Amino acid sequence: MTVPKVIDIESIYKTYKNEGLETEVLKGISISVGEGDFISIVGPSGAGKSTLMTILGCLGQATSGTYLLDGEEVGELNDRQLSRIRNEKIGFVFQAFHLLPGVSAFDNVMMPLVYCNKTPGDAEERVERSLNRVGLGHRMDHTPGQLSGGEQQRVTIARSLINDPKIILADEPTGNLDSKNGAEIMATFDGLNREGRTIIIITHDLAVAEHARRILTLRDGQIVSDKINETFQESRTSPARATAE
């Protein structure tokens, strides 16, 4: 069965220069992700997870290597084009939520639409649909301060869905949540994947990683293992396993 590739990364290297000191963070990484895939990237801190996330999210460019996102070569693009790609094709979910403080859930979810080339005519319906999808249709007017951590993270998921992205990129999405809320968030991701969304989760929490169909292990800037998760179906049906015990 050939699934169309959403992400195709070929021997990516990333070197940071800091006060004349060169640090090679990624050392030849190749990944390909098919549409509808659910991948988690695990590894100890310092393994290069965040750097990989930066490159996958088109927030920074690799020193060398090629990155095809939805068939488009990302390495050659300028800021304007990268911004458009982030806007249209990637939905970000962060550990620290990063919602705009003092702004309602509705407006937070609306935010990515500000940067569309043309605001869609059905913007408000899309925001409502998105918030309903994560079960927060009744809290649209609440500001982040009035929402629990789990609710805030669901708002960020709704925000990531607003432009119907090709991939959802989640960086430690349960890191700031208690186990109950963490489990709910992972159940939301499971559901989104069942609907056919491509999801990449970066985490150091193995219980979170086990929700994915494929688990990549990163160490010292290289992928040391890439295996299919045998417990995939099982973990889906029992979201409680996502807890970090």
Add this chain to the structure above:
Amino acid sequence: MRLFRNLAQALRGLRLNKANTFLMTLGVMIGIASLTVIVSIGEGTKSKVLNRITNLGFGPESFSVMSGAGRLFFGRSRNTTSMTLQDADDIRAMPHVTIVVPRQRKRMRIINKKEFTTTRVYGVSPEWQVARGWTVVDGAFLSDMDMDRKRKVIVLGATPAYKLFGEKDPLGKKIRVGQVFFEVVGLLEKKGLTESGYDPDDRALIPLSTSMSRLFRQTHLHSIKVVTTHPGKVKDTMAGVTQILRRNHGLSPLADDDFRFVTPEGIMQWVTESEQALNRMLFLISTVSLLVGGIVIMNILLVSIRERIHEIGVRRCFGARRSDITQQFLFESIFVSLLGGAMGTMLGWTLSTGLKRFDLLPTKITWDPFILAFLFSVIVGLVFGIHPARKAAWLNPDETLR
């Protein structure tokens, strides 16, 4: 339009960061307020000077010779005693000269029973009234007979008349000037305060002969006013006067003049020069105050960017271009400085009005500072916003999310 969407985000940003918005607004407000106050003081001073000049009663065909070297009203020495009645008589004999008014002047206390005031007392010849074209509303002006007999008679301006007599009629009353009693024989028409607070009515006139022999007890003159037949004759006449006075005062060819001319032309030139100097100073002070406002904006925006680094990062993640971030922060800065500008002009206007009402400083409210303030606010917002805005835009998006 992306631009309007960024503007909307900027306004929301300002609303959400009220403390920063307040501080930035305050910075610009103080700058603009001081600008408007300074400009209105400048304008006030200018019109005070201009008023004063018009109240000197100069026609284009006349000029004054003041005793002592120097320039215009600014004598280098108050002790020059060389100018005498002989000089005035010699000038009167010149061609094209119609009126010559020799004058003495002193500030003195004048007293009516328990009431007293200090005013400018002039010893003048009767031609003074013709030269100045000033009407006497009650009684009569000083006459040739008063002059010949060195009579102790006085003509009061409206201000000392009111201060000494209130609503009562001062005519025929005796008042004391220094140690000498004078009879009030006339009242000058009231001219009223000039806009800037100069009071032309604050004066009293006595015969020159009386002031020389009985009051000031000095023979030298303070000044001589000369009226010619035609404005075109002023220049030649001044040259002639210079010759006469230098000869009469026995000045060697190398010595400086011990007198100076006050001409309408000279005054205008001086006004223009002082206006220019004043404007330069105003410009300097305004620049400094706006610079301060701008630096306040810049610093607070820079701090604000640190505080809002996650917001910037998230916006970038979801598709904000560098130009979007730049625009958002520039809009914030411009909006804040416009707001501060508006509030600053209001505050400045209030202060200027207050200064004038309570007679603290002459101010004059004109439209210029308001238009200037508006322009400068936009410029300050742009100039001092651009650095923080660009800094925000060029933050590395992945670093902003740590």
